[in-house]
Amino acid sequence: MIMRLLPLLLALLVTACQQPLPPGMAARGNLLLERSAPARGVDQRIRFLVIHYTAGDFPTALATLTEEHVSAHYLIPAAPPQRGGKPVVWQLVPEQARAWHAGASGWGDRTNLNDTSIGIELENPGFRRTLLGRRWYPFPPAQIAALTELAGQIVQRYQIAPQNVVGHADIAPQRKQDPGPCFPWRALAAAGIGAWPDPARVSTWLQGRPPGEPVAQARLLALLAAYGYPVREGMDDAAQRQVIAAFQMHFRPADYRGLPDAESEAIARALLAQYPPGR
Structure with missing residues (x-):
């Protein structure tokens, strides 16, 4: 009987010897982290939200954005599938990680916006060429509804300033033109996402x-x-x-x-x- 109870008695003894960590201290592996004196010289890494279109269909975009040379944090289909009444969007890169979506870019005093931004790709063909010039494809309401929900969460989470919600064309005007003139910037601004002139x-x-x-x-x-x-x-x-x-x-x-x-x-x-x- 004593031999059977010995493991339990040892476990209780070890537990009794463990002292609770004081406030401000945390355990990480074999280290204790003292967190009672946080630095004030810090700011949020995420400063920008960049909107793109894919210029192609969803399967092609998903394949491209999961290869080695280009990526984005999120991809939203033109017709997001529903599960439990909620639209599904694809997260391809964790928000804390750097995605390769902006390329050579600049905004304000910042360059290389991959380092400080979250990128969202929208499935959209972009435009087609006609005898009368380019004809741009609109963005379906269900897609914009999903984007509004996602972007609103991101803006709130990182306190992104309205003027820092931008399109790829804004930060790289010599190379890019997405998300194009059909993108509803005014509607997003009315939802608290991005800027719009009064x-x-x-x-x-x-x-x-x-x-x-x-x-x-x-x-x-x-x-x-x-x-x-x-x-x-x-x-x-x-x-x-x-x-x-x-x-x-x-x-x-x-x-x-x-x-x-x-x-x-x-x-x-x-x-x-x-x-x-x-x-």
């Missing part, structure tokens, strides 16, 4: 000028650079127009020819007033 502010800055009235290209580019767009010294006229076109595609998709006009300038000034740099 119409009254735009009207005030327009100062009665015709929307298409030409303005100084350099002045408009300075405003876009202050907002975050990657404007660099030595850019030729075509590259400058690409930056303007990316801005217009995001905030004025009815006309994104890249021409510097009064309405674009008014929108930029309204955005800077609503979302001051560095806030």
